[in-house]
Amino acid sequence: MLRFLVLYTALALGANVAQAADLDAVKSGQMESLVTYDEPLPLPPFTVTDESGDEHSMKDFEGKVVLINFWATWCPPCREEMPSLNTLQKEFGENGFQVMTIATGGSNSPEKVAAFFDKEGIDALPRFHDDANFAARAMGVLGLPVSVLVDKNGHEVGRMIGGAEWDSPEAKKVIEALIDEK
DSSP states (O other), rough: HHEEEHHHHHHTTTTTOOOOOHHHHHHHGGGOOOOEEEEEEEEEOOOOETSSOOOEGGGTHHHSEEEEEEEETOHHHHHHHHHHHHHHHHTTTTTEEEEEEEEEEETTHHHHHHHHHHHHTTSSSSSEEEEEHHHHHTTOOOOSSEEEEEEESSSEEEEEEEEEOOSHHHHHHHHHHHHHHO
């Protein structure tokens, strides 16, 4: 409902919303549960911090396809999908694509995230934090994990609630379709 209100408000204010890639045409397997939209949704502004305490926003990723993954170190499905996100980043990271992992909630200290990443060999993903849940609330995240697909224009085009195998052939087709979109 929140995302509908965001889209409705943006359109009412005259936002120029581009046509979304036809992701429904390439969704299959477990990607069937990826919710996609006929029209991309504008993203609300938010910032997250990195391990050094520096702030980052979506402007840092302009022109890239981004998979924002909200997760927590205490969340089993979040932990399970992290290696597949790492593999996806390694495969597509040089092609205008970025996985943006955001550990949300105060119990996900940079030290806990680093320990988990090191233990699991997660070596290609950024370590962003949303300690006060500001980014998660802005994005309407109510549970974990949640992954949000963002097109090159910085608009939300899809959302997956729950864990996924992001390095599966089905997921790769979705990512490729967004990367190839003109």
